[in-house]
Amino acid sequence: MIRSVHRPVVGIDASTKTGLCTDGVSELVKHGSVSKGDRVGEVDRLQRIWEWAGALPATAIVFIEGYNYNSKFHAITAGEIGATIRLRLHIRGVPFVEVSPKALKKYATGKGNAGKPDMRMAAFKRLGVDDADDNRVDALWLYAIGMDWLGKPIVELPQVNREALDALQPVGHIDRLVTKPIDITH
DSSP states (O other), X not given: OOOOOOSOEEEEEOSSEXXXXXXXXXXXXXOOOOOTTOXXXXXXXXXXXXXXXXXXXXXOEEEEEOOOTTOOTTHHHHHHHHHHHHHHHHHHTOOEEEEOHHHHHHHHHSOTTOOHHHHHHHIIXXXXXXXXXXXXXXXHHHHHHHHHHTTOOSSOOOHHHHGGGGGOEEEESGGGGTTOXXXXXX
16 A cells, blocks of 8 residues: 555554654643542543544544553553544544554564663664653654654664564554545534
8 A cells, every 4th residue: 555644643642641743743741630539530531632632633644552451550541541532533534553562662672572761762862852751752653653654764773673564553544545535624
């Protein structure tokens, strides 16, 4: 398939502090903290995330980190946030590609089991970015893997790292990447 890069590429590390990277610039989007057991607060936060995801460019292609099924840390919250973002993108017709945590780590470091410090060090050594926030670092690497997948790599990596590209999973409206017009009225 011929992949078009004539769209904004967005990297998203979905969590309570969502890492977002567009045009190679990472930022942290805080959706607000919620007290344990505050279900109204949880729903309000999901609404803020829904609205935030609705403001992403309709012409974008999003590279979003997949779920970490081995993590027990805030698994339900992470699932709700990730599902809210994915559903909003899907309803709006924004194509997105899921990048498993293992593939993202392999792309950045060459090892699918790399830790957060390894990801930060790889960002510093390969991209010249010194950022202590794991969410922004992951979003930057999601942006980088997205650009590479689209044929416009922003960094030269060894082949062992680039093998991670084979594991990417196009999910929503990927058929729109080549020729279909985009309805931005959603």
